[in-house]
Amino acid sequence: MTKALSSVIPSCTWSRPIGLGWDKPYTVRYPSNLDDGPWHGMPLGGFGAGCIGRSSRGDFNLWHIDGGEHTFQNIPACQFSVFESHGTFSQAYALATEPPQDGSLAAWQWYPASTTTQHTGTYHALYPRSWFVYENVFEAKLTCEQFSPIWAGNYRESSYPVAIFNWNAHNPTDAPITLSIMLTWQNMVGWFTNALKSPEVLIRDDGSPVYTYQPRLGESYGNYNLILENTEYFSCFLGGVGSGDSVAEGDGSWCIATVKSPWIEVFYHTRWLPGDTGEDIWQSFSVDGSLPNAQDATPASENTQVGAAIALRFTLQPGETLSIPVVVSWDFPVTEFAAGITYYRRYTDFFGSSGNEAWAMATTALREYKNWYQEILAWQQPIIDRQDLPDWFKMALFNELYDLTSGGTLWSAASELDCIGQFAVLECLDYRWYESLDVRLYGSFGLLMLFPELEKSVMRAFARAIPHSDDDQRVIGYYYTIGADRTTAARKVAGATPHDLGAPNEHVWEKTNYTCYQDCNLWKDLGSDFVLQVYRDFLLTGADDVQFLADCWDGIVQTLNYLKTFDLDGDGIPENSGAPDQTFDDWRLQGVSAYCGGLWLAALEAAMAISEILSNNHVGDVQELRKQKSTYETWLTQSRPVYQEKLWNGKYFRLDSESGSDVVMADQLCGQFYARLLGLPDIVPWDGALSALRTVYDACFLKFCNGEFGAANGVRPDGSPENPNATHPLEVWTGINFGLAAFLVQMAMKDEALKLTASVVQQIYCNGLQFRTPEAITASGTFRASTYLRAMAIWAIYLVLSENNS
Numbered sequence: 001m002t003k004a005l006s007s008v009i010p011s012c013t014w015s016r017p018i019g020l021g022w023d024k025p026y027t028v029r030y031p032s033n034l035d036d037g038p039w040h041g042m043p044l045g046g047f048g049a050g051c052i053g054r055s056s057r058g059d060f061n062l063w064h065i066d067g068g069e070h071t072f073q074n075i076p077a078c079q080f081s082v083f084e085s086h087g088t089f090s091q092a093y094a095l096a097t098e099p100p101q102d103g104s105l106a107a108w109q110w111y112p113a114s115t116t117t118q119h120t121g122t123y124h125a126l127y128p129r130s131w132f133v134y135e136n137v138f139e140a141k142l143t144c145e146q147f148s149p150i151w152a153g154n155y156r157e158s159s160y161p162v163a164i165f166n167w168n169a170h171n172p173t174d175a176p177i178t179l180s181i182m183l184t185w186q187n188m189v190g191w192f193t194n195a196l197k198s199p200e201v202l203i204r205d206d207g208s209p210v211y212t213y214q215p216r217l218g219e220s221y222g223n224y225n226l227i228l229e230n231t232e233y234f235s236c237f238l239g240g241v242g243s244g245d246s247v248a249e250g251d252g253s254w255c256i257a258t259v260k261s262p263w264i265e266v267f268y269h270t271r272w273l274p275g276d277t278g279e280d281i282w283q284s285f286s287v288d289g290s291l292p293n294a295q296d297a298t299p300a301s302e303n304t305q306v307g308a309a310i311a312l313r314f315t316l317q318p319g320e321t322l323s324i325p326v327v328v329s330w331d332f333p334v335t336e337f338a339a340g341i342t343y344y345r346r347y348t349d350f351f352g353s354s355g356n357e358a359w360a361m362a363t364t365a366l367r368e369y370k371n372w373y374q375e376i377l378a379w380q381q382p383i384i385d386r387q388d389l390p391d392w393f394k395m396a397l398f399n400e401l402y403d404l405t406s407g408g409t410l411w412s413a414a415s416e417l418d419c420i421g422q423f424a425v426l427e428c429l430d431y432r433w434y435e436s437l438d439v440r441l442y443g444s445f446g447l448l449m450l451f452p453e454l455e456k457s458v459m460r461a462f463a464r465a466i467p468h469s470d471d472d473q474r475v476i477g478y479y480y481t482i483g484a485d486r487t488t489a490a491r492k493v494a495g496a497t498p499h500d501l502g503a504p505n506e507h508v509w510e511k512t513n514y515t516c517y518q519d520c521n522l523w524k525d526l527g528s529d530f531v532l533q534v535y536r537d538f539l540l541t542g543a544d545d546v547q548f549l550a551d552c553w554d555g556i557v558q559t560l561n562y563l564k565t566f567d568l569d570g571d572g573i574p575e576n577s578g579a580p581d582q583t584f585d586d587w588r589l590q591g592v593s594a595y596c597g598g599l600w601l602a603a604l605e606a607a608m609a610i611s612e613i614l615s616n617n618h619v620g621d622v623q624e625l626r627k628q629k630s631t632y633e634t635w636l637t638q639s640r641p642v643y644q645e646k647l648w649n650g651k652y653f654r655l656d657s658e659s660g661s662d663v664v665m666a667d668q669l670c671g672q673f674y675a676r677l678l679g680l681p682d683i684v685p686w687d688g689a690l691s692a693l694r695t696v697y698d699a700c701f702l703k704f705c706n707g708e709f710g711a712a713n714g715v716r717p718d719g720s721p722e723n724p725n726a727t728h729p730l731e732v733w734t735g736i737n738f739g740l741a742a743f744l745v746q747m748a749m750k751d752e753a754l755k756l757t758a759s760v761v762q763q764i765y766c767n768g769l770q771f772r773t774p775e776a777i778t779a780s781g782t783f784r785a786s787t788y789l790r791a792m793a794i795w796a797i798y799l800v801l802s803e804n805n806s
Contacts, residue, residue, distance in 0.1 A: 013395060017119060026777065029776070032206055033430050040768075046405070049345055051064045059076070059096040067345075067408070080182065080183055084139060090287075095132070111134075120135060127398045127401050130147070151378070152449075162361050169314075169322050170316070171318055185256045187239075190251065191216050192215055192216075196214050221299075223240045224299040231260070236268060257327045258327070269281050273306065325369055333355050383397065395761075403773070404792075418460075420457065427439050428775060434501040436789065443792040459534055467554070470513070478585070495561065496521045496559070497562075524596040527559035528563070530552075534549065556610065575591050576592075595665060600671070648688060730779075737757070738793035739796055741756050742797045753797065
């Protein structure tokens with residue numbers, strides 16, 4: 001008998017009683033926004049490989065198999081079940097607490113859910129690991145630990161489309177127990193691709209562009225299942241008949257597999273009918289834990305669906321423990337954007353692109369999973385062991401990384417230009433475009449700290465896009481939402497930093513600025529955001545990749561020159577136009593603004609530092625580099641006193657110079673935070689920054705609903721709203737709050753930072769928002785824009801805490 005990988009579940013997991021619902025889970029603020037409900041669990045699968053998700057109810061319900069697209073639906077036939085015989089008593093349960101809504105699988109017995117008076121087990125999650133601990137139902141002690149091979153600095157296995165389920169069974173009684181663990185899986189080859197090859201793009205009621213995604217769920221014609229095995233491993237391979245020689249999106253294979261062992265009997269059924277009662281497998285499994293060993297590779301006919309099953313039966317003597325790994329793998333090598341625009345996924349660099357390698361991946365996982373697990377522990381354990389960090393913080397720190405797996409993530413195969421491929425994560429599922437630059441100013445800290453080469457690949461994509469132009473005129477959605485006259489604008493102006501790297505229905509990385517809610521060519525933060533992220537990525541990854549700076553330099557020069565054209569009064573600082581022209585894109589700023597002006601000052605300092613590094617290393621035209629540095633120095637010298645004079649009111653920095661608003665903006669000094677983070681000179685006096693930060697903490701956090709929700713984006717000094725009907729000012733943005741907390745730590749206000757962070761984390765993880773963290777929450781218990789990129793800014797808090805401790 002073998003021991004489990006780990007007998008200890010960390011104390012810092014997110015946990016939930018199996019099957020216990022929520023009394024009042026948060027709901028969406030706008031009906032058009034996505035609201036899947038609270039049944040989300042930690043996703044399984046590699047970056048950009050597609051992922052699956054299993055909730056604390058035990059059902060597999062998240063299917064991000066098609067790159068950039070979202071399918072949330074319980075597929076009941078995809079399920080673990082357990083048979084147990086103890087003396088004269090036997091029982092069998094499918095390990096999900098909700099039976100199918102359509103009446104299928106009526107012969108199955110479903111696991112009892114926990115209630116306020118009955119506890120049947122606990123679900124735990126600490127990304128990329130999660131656990132089901134089954135209690136008070138079986139005589140045996142049963143735990144299933146789930147994980148995928150994700151760990152920091154791993155650019156190979158982190159791309160694999162595999163999920164390991166390591167079962168640990170222990171007999172605590174004084175009599176033998178016979179157990180059988182069954183995994184059933186539906187053949188879903190061909191399901192996850194858009195049936196609408198050129199979907200129409202519409203403007204939604206919230207002003208954002210949207211298109212219809214219609215997966216081919218249930219279309220299983222030609223799918224087949226067969227046994228693949230060797231001396232070590234046993235599997236059911238789930239394939240499909242492709243329409244031609246080349247592999248298209250949706251073509252590929254699944255595999256469910258396990259190890260062979262002298263202690264385990266393996267049973268199987270390769271062609272049962274998921275749409276029926278399920279009696280074809282439950283009849284034998286519920287009696288003695290076996291399956292009929294039916295082997296039938298006949299392809300599915302029209303309107304037929306087929307499933308495969310394996311069951312692993314063993315007997316535990318009193319006190320014995322057995323650990324059994326089971327793997328689910330999938331191989332869908334092609335992601336298609338617009339019709340005919342296809343990319344191979346990163347894992348194809350290691351397994352090829354045939355679409356038939358699910359078996360090879362499954363056996364690799366069964367061979368390597370123990371080594372992978374040790375790599376995950378080696379990465380996580382030092383953070384778990386830190387005594388200066390509370391458990392709730394460690395929990396959220398790891399679990400917010402879920403978005404790198406389930407955020408519609410893309411990771412392409414390597415190319416001559418991109419040696420580890422190109423990478424991208426959606427802004428969110430409602431705003432379905434990639435790597436929004438203003439959002440990733442905060443949300444990219446996790447990627448930067450753990451996968452720095454992927455982070456740099458994203459910034460190189462932005463650098464390449466800056467010189468390009470696209471004159472296509474598009475309707476600007478913001479004006480549509482406020483009932484104004486139809487307004488159009490060019491999609492991309494040369495020299496402007498794009499807002500995003502495109503959307504899944506066009507050509508990601510090549511066709512940028514998908515969003516048309518605002519005219520992003522007019523935004524006053526994007527150019528500064530780009531410069532600051534480039535310098536940050538260089539500095540915080542060893543400060544030795546001078547070529548990365550060189551790759552981005554032309555983009556820096558172009559975007560700063562472009563941004564300077566918005567300095568209409570010649571005072572050195574680009575002015576906001578009175579339209580919402582920055583990341584708070586429902587919030588009008590007029591004249592010099594604290595937010596955009598501060599980012600501009602910090603970006604000039606960063607650009608000066610970059611030009612110095614390049615010239616010192618003789619990379620590029622040294623004379624031209626020094627000339628550029630002199631230009632930025634002139635702009636900075638002119639604009640720094642203007643920023644102070646126009647915005648400082650003796651206590652905090654005004655929202656802007658022309659609106660007359662007395663609102664305290666929570667993120668007014670993001671530029672100062674970045675300057676200090678990058679070791680650049682302060683853009684404002686230290687005592688002024690401290691005073692402003694204390695004012696923000698008091699007004700936006702403590703006086704906004706008594707600190708229950710986190711910091712509102714902008715309220716008056718007494719905590720009251722300037723406009724009770726405003727949207728963005730009165731929302732609590734999760735990622736902005738985490739960025740603000742990092743600034744608090746930076747300014748020696750750690751206790752305040754943790755108090756603020758704790759409020760936001762509690763809002764997320766106690767109200768059914770786990771693994772779908774929204775951009776915004778409100779004091780009325782609603783949210784907006786789930787699965788949001790910005791929330792990974794919690795890693796900025798960890799970064800600053802770690803720097804302060806070193």
